[in-house]
Amino acid sequence: MTHVLKIEDLHVSVGDKPILRGVNLTLNHGETHALMGPNGSGKSTLGLAIMGHPGYEVTSGSITLDGKDVLEMAPDERARAGIFMAFQRPMAIPGVKMADFLRHATTNVRRPDRKEGEELIPMREFRKELREKMEHLRMDSEFARRYVNDGFSGGEMKRAEILQLAMLQPKFAVLDETDSGLDADAVRLASESIADIGHQKMGLLIITHHDKLLEHNPPDFTHVMLGGRLVETGGKELAEELHQHGYDRIRKAYPDAEALNQKLLAEEAEEALA
Amino acid sequence: MSQTTTHAFDAAGFDALLASQSEPDWLTTLRREAFEHAEAMSWPERRHEEWIRTDIRTFQLGKFGLPVLEPADCDLTETEPLHQLVEGVALGGRIETVDGCITKESLDEDLAAKGVVFGSLSKLAQSHPELVRPYLFTAFDPDHDKFAALHAAFMSGGQFLYVPRGVVVDRPLHIGSILTDGGTDTTHTLVVLEDGAEATLLHESNSTDAGGAGLHLGSIELVQKPGSNLRYVNLQEWGHKTYHFAQQKAVIDRDCSLQWTIAAMGSSLSKVNQSVDLVGPGAHSQVNGVMFTEGRQHLAYHTLQHHKAESCRSDFLYKAAQQDKSRTVWRGMIKVDPAAQKTDGYQRNDNLVLSHHARADSIPGLEIEADDVRCTHGSTTSKVDEDQIFYARCRGFTRKEATRMIVTGFFQQIFDRITIDSVREALGAAIARQVREYE
Numbered sequence: 176m177t178h179v180l181k182i183e184d185l186h187v188s189v190g191d192k193p194i195l196r197g198v199n200l201t202l203n204h205g206e207t208h209a210l211m212g213p214n215g216s217g218k219s220t221l222g223l224a225i226m227g228h229p230g231y232e233v234t235s236g237s238i239t240l241d242g243k244d245v246l247e248m249a250p251d252e253r254a255r256a257g258i259f260m261a262f263q264r265p266m267a268i269p270g271v272k273m274a275d276f277l278r279h280a281t282t283n284v285r286r287p288d289r290k291e292g293e294e295l296i297p298m299r300e301f302r303k304e305l306r307e308k309m310e311h312l313r314m315d316s317e318f319a320r321r322y323v324n325d326g327f328s329g330g331e332m333k334r335a336e337i338l339q340l341a342m343l344q345p346k347f348a349v350l351d352e353t354d355s356g357l358d359a360d361a362v363r364l365a366s367e368s369i370a371d372i373g374h375q376k377m378g379l380l381i382i383t384h385h386d387k388l389l390e391h392n393p394p395d396f397t398h399v400m401l402g403g404r405l406v407e408t409g410g411k412e413l414a415e416e417l418h419q420h421g422y423d424r425i426r427k428a429y430p431d432a433e434a435l436n437q438k439l440l441a442e443e444a445e446e447a448l449a
Numbered sequence: 450m451s452q453t454t455t456h457a458f459d460a461a462g463f464d465a466l467l468a469s470q471s472e473p474d475w476l477t478t479l480r481r482e483a484f485e486h487a488e489a490m491s492w493p494e495r496r497h498e499e500w501i502r503t504d505i506r507t508f509q510l511g512k513f514g515l516p517v518l519e520p521a522d523c524d525l526t527e528t529e530p531l532h533q534l535v536e537g538v539a540l541g542g543r544i545e546t547v548d549g550c551i552t553k554e555s556l557d558e559d560l561a562a563k564g565v566v567f568g569s570l571s572k573l574a575q576s577h578p579e580l581v582r583p584y585l586f587t588a589f590d591p592d593h594d595k596f597a598a599l600h601a602a603f604m605s606g607g608q609f610l611y612v613p614r615g616v617v618v619d620r621p622l623h624i625g626s627i628l629t630d631g632g633t634d635t636t637h638t639l640v641v642l643e644d645g646a647e648a649t650l651l652h653e654s655n656s657t658d659a660g661g662a663g664l665h666l667g668s669i670e671l672v673q674k675p676g677s678n679l680r681y682v683n684l685q686e687w688g689h690k691t692y693h694f695a696q697q698k699a700v701i702d703r704d705c706s707l708q709w710t711i712a713a714m715g716s717s718l719s720k721v722n723q724s725v726d727l728v729g730p731g732a733h734s735q736v737n738g739v740m741f742t743e744g745r746q747h748l749a750y751h752t753l754q755h756h757k758a759e760s761c762r763s764d765f766l767y768k769a770a771q772q773d774k775s776r777t778v779w780r781g782m783i784k785v786d787p788a789a790q791k792t793d794g795y796q797r798n799d800n801l802v803l804s805h806h807a808r809a810d811s812i813p814g815l816e817i818e819a820d821d822v823r824c825t826h827g828s829t830t831s832k833v834d835e836d837q838i839f840y841a842r843c844r845g846f847t848r849k850e851a852t853r854m855i856v857t858g859f860f861q862q863i864f865d866r867i868t869i870d871s872v873r874e875a876l877g878a879a880i881a882r883q884v885r886e887y888e
């Protein structure tokens with residue numbers, strides 16, 4: 176059976192502010208989807224809602240994984256069910272070493288029925304696998320001993336997210352601007368690595384403003400988000416067009432969505448000032 | 450325990466205690482003085498700066514009896530020797546106590562042959578007065594307050610460690626103190642390290658009943674002669690109805706080094722004064738404090754790093770996490786005397802508040818009378834960040850696992866400073882046990 180992550184008519188609010196206004200998206204296992212759209216259009220919100228962030232309230236619509244109601248699941252249950260997100264802004268956890276964090280995470284995700292306090296993956300086995308994956312990603316072994324995202328550079332954080340993706344081997348992964356903060360070489364490496372890890376083995380939703388990450392991960396579908404809705408869907412060529420020419424055509428073609436987007440941006444600016 | 454209720458903290462109890470101890474006259478004299486002072490002193494006033502945040506109205510001394518006076522009267526039925534701090538460690542000696550009463554003591558022969566003395570303070574005060582008398586109550590001040598005076602008058606059992614000049618005790622020594630439900634412990638711990646001596650003392654206290662009531666009126670005196678090196682660890686996990694009042698003080702001389710780690714998890718109410726006097730040039734002290742509270746626990750630590758000589762270093766780091774409706778108080782002071790030029794003093798207190806109803810009071814302070822010094826202090830109070838928890842949950846951690854990991858990470862800085870593996874592990878485990886789910 177191929178796995179399916181299905182999002183239907185999803186509406187999401189933060190507080191009483193509606194952000195997503197009816198998103199439909201079907202992600203089949205083995206497919207790569209690019210999600211593009213101007214700042215503030217709701218891309219990260221979609222990712223966070225898929226993961227179950229408590230601050231993002233689903234007011235209507237559904238998310239299902241192979242027919243099972245994802246909205247019923249706590250975030251850790253979603254992770255154990257095989258859903259992953261590489262964060263646009265990963266959180267630091269001072270005092271917790273990457274290796275310890277990942278050993279626990281990997282154990283929980285690979286053994287979804289594990290109860291608290293039960294054995295973790297044997298240290299040796301885990302270390303070996305981690306070392307191999309880190310070498311593959313050309314990460315210094317010192318990295319495993321650093322505290323999770325604590326004092327990481329922007330690029331280091333993104334590479335750490337890719338490492339987690341490689342270790343957790345989810346069924347579906349949302350990569351939220353995993354290319355931002357990376358230098359040109361690092362983006363190329365990231366693009367290759369993601370292809371290595373993900374190709375055919377998961378369903379990928381790649382949120383990006385650039386085309387580099389897509390180089391080795393040509394999208395089967397490209398979606399454009401504007402004002403909390405997917406206004407257009409196309410193939411690889413749509414991603415190329417948007418990358419080269421920007422969103423002017425889209426903004427003109429969907430004035431209602433554009434107006435909503437501007438409204439949200441204005442509110443955001445207002446809140447930033449307040 | 451039935452035994453303890455027969456004598457109270459009064460004149461009759463005091464006489465009974467004196468009658469039960471065959472101790473030297475000089476010690477009896479010290480006790481009598483302290484008892485007179487205790488009788489004359491009133492309980493600390495709420496207005497007093499040290500007690501503003503710590504309400505002792507629920508404490509009634511009359512509810513507690515004197516500690517067990519005869520080892521034969523100790524109820525050992527429910528006690529298991531404590532060994533958390535020394536898992537897998539080859540020890541040089543150990544003392545086990547129940548309600549302050551020594552039930553077992555041992556010291557390896559090779560150490561005894563080098564002149565190391567480790568055992569019951571009250572016995573050693575009789576057999577080795579020349580070692581005890583010059584030091585007893587030199588660091589501890591029985592007149593500090595009524596609790597201190599009561600301790601001095603009614604102390605029983607107690608432990609004494611003496612390490613002669615130049616002797617290195619290469620295996621840790623261990624003290625395990627157990628408090629039975631309703632029991633009283635008035636233990637006095639005295640440690641003396643002569644010039645160039647070295648030792649590691651690991652001291653853990655626990656109650657037979659996690660919710661147990663009890664009273665600990667204690668004191669610790671650490672006396673270090675020039676060039677000596679002491680590592681002292683104190684883990685307390687008393688039952689959650691236990692009262693803990695203690696004066697703990699080290700006096701360290703020229704070129705000494707002291708690493709003192711305190712982990713306070715238990716008790717209903719703790720009020721502890723911890724101080725280090727640096728009295729000779731080049732002395733160095735590092736203090737690591739961990740507090741982790743739950744329920745309605747109230748733990749108050751007042752620390753003092755008193756620089757009396759030049760070119761000394763003191764480095765105090767206290768980290769505390771609070772759950773439920775618990776509260777911790779940390780009040781720190783770096784005092785630098787006019788003579789203490791080139792002082793390097795550091796104090797810091799970080800708090801992680803885990804519940805809306807918990808509270809952390811953090812009051813750093815400096816009193817500097819020398820002009821060529823470097824003293825820094827800081828204090829932070831933060832909440833567990835929901836975004837951190839969410840991030841960990843997205844990686845498969847349950848809420849509780851995420852919280853435990855974040856809390857453990859918060860204390861990591863302290864673990865990094867602890868140089869004894871078994872201690873690091875025991876503290877990690879104690880913290881992990883205490884973390885609960887919260888929303």
Ligand SMILES: Nc1ncnc2c1ncn2[C@@H]1O[C@H](COP(=O)(O)OP(=O)(O)OP(=O)(O)O)[C@@H](O)[C@H]1O
Pocket residue numbers: 189194212213214215216217218219220221230263439440443
């Ligand atoms: N936690 C929040 N609190 C308040 N407003 C929020 C929150 N999260 C998102 N928003 C608002 O929702 C809108 C969409 O934000 P989102 O982060 O999903 O956009 P995005 O498409 O990912 O943008 P970018 O390309 O800049 O990353 C914005 O107006 C933003 O201010």
Ligand SMILES: [Mg+2]
Pocket residue numbers: 218219220263351
């Ligand atoms: Mg975003």
